[in-house]
Amino acid sequence: GVPVAVRNLVGRDVIVAWLQPGPEPRKRIPQQAKPLTNSSVMSIDSFATHEFIVYDAAAEKYVEKPDGHESCEFWASVGECAANPGYMLVTCANACNNEGKKKNNGELKAIFAVADNRETVSIVDNDGVWEVVRTGPAHDAQKAVASALDACSATHEDGAPTCGEATVQCVSDELQTFFAPKRDELSIEKFLFDHALKIAPKATPDPDAKGAAYSEDLPKLYRDIERASKETDLSEACPDGARECLRDKATHETVFLTSTIGTLRKATRARRHDVRNATCRNHEDVSPHSPVVEKIWKYDPYTSDIWAGTAPDKKGPAEPDRAIRYLFDPSSIDAQIIVIDDFISDEECDAVQTQATPRLARATHAHEGDLSHVSKARDSQQATVRPEGGRKNERDLSDPIARLKARSVAMANHLSNYTLQLDGQEDLMAVQYNPGQQYMLHCDGSCDGTPFVSGGRLATVLMYCAAADGGGTAFPNAGVHVVPKRGQAVYFSFRSSDSEGLMEDWHTEHSGCPVREGSKWVVTQWLRDGVSKENPHSRFDPSGGPVR
Ligand SMILES: O=C(O)CCC(=O)C(=O)O
Ligand SMILES: [Fe+2]
Structure with a gap:
């Protein structure tokens, strides 16, 4: 079967029940039922055509009684229950009942069917009526075929078809514009996979890996890539241009392209993970810059450009000159990884650890929309820290935490030519790891070569x-490994100074290796562009764009 994702976006907990066809007319019997909490996703394995019903978890168990006519639901939806109650309330009691409940927000429901297609089914609340929104490769393909058929059957004013006589050829050509971006994506993924293969540690197999190192069948993967990269002429496959045939072929082609891209991504990830494990085991400072480029950073908080016109109101101790070392800075790809010695002082670390310790909680991350999911990717304890008295004191440089935050923002402006503001940035995050705890490979914002979206993260201290x-x-993708030292900072940026620019692709993907012994403490300042006092970070996702 193929996985079908069902997303609950209705704003309340629901039950998803499997329906079994019953006797006519239109009788469906709910079989197995599973709860799906608000804003979360479930995966359904679909083998054949299944019907589902989604209903409010707070409502009574959904029971559908048979109605006396197959058009009952339609009639009810157009107001027939009120207009023609004599007939409707007898023959279509169930449909009228549901229609009434739909209107007064009582029992809400949505019904949908899935077939053997990979797709995402989102249940959304549209003004008190639940609707089903479908996305996914098969669905996209079907839409593309429909619009290609439309485009090709359009005629000029004089009645001549706009695509000439060869309509099948026209549909096939039209569909290439739908396939082209997918083939581009495939070639990018192939490029990334080749790079991952090159850096994967073939000579040092991972002793922790069970069984075969990699699960995919490489020769088959290469054959699939080759096949998926080629343009297919659908007019050859469907010479008579039958709609059904075109739809099936296009769907098949799309699903094949998508799943090949998926397999490639997984294979790339497995190699990156192995490189990560190898460098974690070696645990030695590594950098491709040799000798490492070194510079001095002179920082004066009072003349910094981060204050948005309102200068700091209380002074702190003088800032020393700091040595900065460029571990990775190929200016062409807009990613930097830089180490700064003596960035955070003992006093500042003490302030962070003292404030965070009583509040440390197991790290959570957004897991399939469930925001309180305890993270497997991120196994550590964390707490945000703020200046004494809260965010309003971020301009008080006598406060060690305010100082750290201002220094982090100012350094990003200096090292990457950004024009970031202090106001609206995220709070500093303290993270503590015990033996065995780690943080798997991730990007802090997005680092996949897509355009930057305002409000998103673009650098990390x-x-x-x-x-x-x-x-x-x-x-791992940059060939950099940093062995932590108390007081040191690693700065990495993943967008150029151009706020309309693209995110870099994958060099700043990183990971906290497993701690072997002792306790590791880090403080992170994730940096955003496009935030301000009026539009703070909480309005945006880490990858930019509004929080929904
Ligand atoms: O602990 C580490 O070394 C990495 C932490 C990290 O990636 C983060 O906080 O975003
Ligand atoms: Fe990170």
């Missing part, structure tokens, strides 16, 4: 307050 045995920070 990662500061170390306690270095354990193990627990390095690995950037």
Whole structure:
């Protein structure tokens, strides 16, 4: 079967029940039922055509009684229950009942069927009526075929078809514009996979890996890539241009392209993960810049450009000159990884750890929309920290946490030519790892070569307050491994200074290696562009765009 994702976007908990066809007319019997909490996703394995019903978890168990006519629902939906109650309330009691409940927000429901197609089914609340929104490759293909058929059957004013006589050829050509971006995506994924293969540690097999190192069948994957990259002439496959045939072929082609891209991505990820594990085991500083480029950063908080016109109101101690080392900075790809010694002072670490310790909680992340999911990708304890008295004191530089935050924003402007503001940035995040705990490969914002979206993250300052045995920070795709030292910071940026620019692709993907012994403490300042006092970070996703 193929997985079908069902997303609950109706704003309340629901039950998803499998329907079994019953005796006519239109009788469906709910079989198995599973709860699906608000804003979460479930995956259904679909083998054949299944029907589902989604209903409010707070409502009574949904029971559909047979109605006396197959058009009952339609009639009810157009107001017949009120207009013609004599007939309707007898013959279509069920449909009228549901229609009434739909209107007064009582029992809400949505019905949908899935077939053997990979897709996402979102249940949304449209003004008190639940609707089913479908997305996914098969669905996209069907839409594309429909619009290609439309385009090709359009005629000029004089009645001549706009695509000439060869309508099948026309549909086939039209569909290539739908396939082209998918084939581009495939070639990008192939490029990334080739890079991952090159850096994967073939000579040092991972001792922790069980069984075969990689699960995919490489020769088959290469054959699939080759096949999927080629243009297919649908007019050959469907010479008589039958709608059904075109739809099936286009759907098949799309699903094949999508699943090949998916397999490639997985294969790439497995290699990156292996490189990460290898550098975690070695646990030695590594950088492709040799000798490492070194510079001095002179920082004066009072003349900094981060204050948006309102200068700091209380002074802090003088800022020392700091040594910065470029571990990775190929200016062509807009990614930087830079180490700064003595970035965070003992006093500042103490302030962070003192404030965070009583509030440390297991890390959570957004898992399939469930925001309180305890993370497997991120196994650590964390807490945000703010200046004494809260965010309103971010301009008080006598406060160690305010100082750290201002310094982080100012350094990003200096190192990457950004014009970031202090106001509206995220709080500093303290993270503590015990033995065995780690943070799997991830990007802090997006690092996949897509356009930057305002409000998103574009750089990170990662500061170390306690270095354990193990627990390095690995950037496998950039060939960088950082062994933490107390007081040190790693700065990495993943967009150029151009706010309309693209995110870099994958060099800043990173991971906190497993701690072997002791306790590791880091403080992170994730940096955003496009935030301000009026539009703080909480309005945007880490990858930009409004929070829904
Ligand atoms: O602990 C580390 O070395 C990495 C932490 C990290 O990636 C983060 O906080 O975003
Ligand atoms: Fe990170």
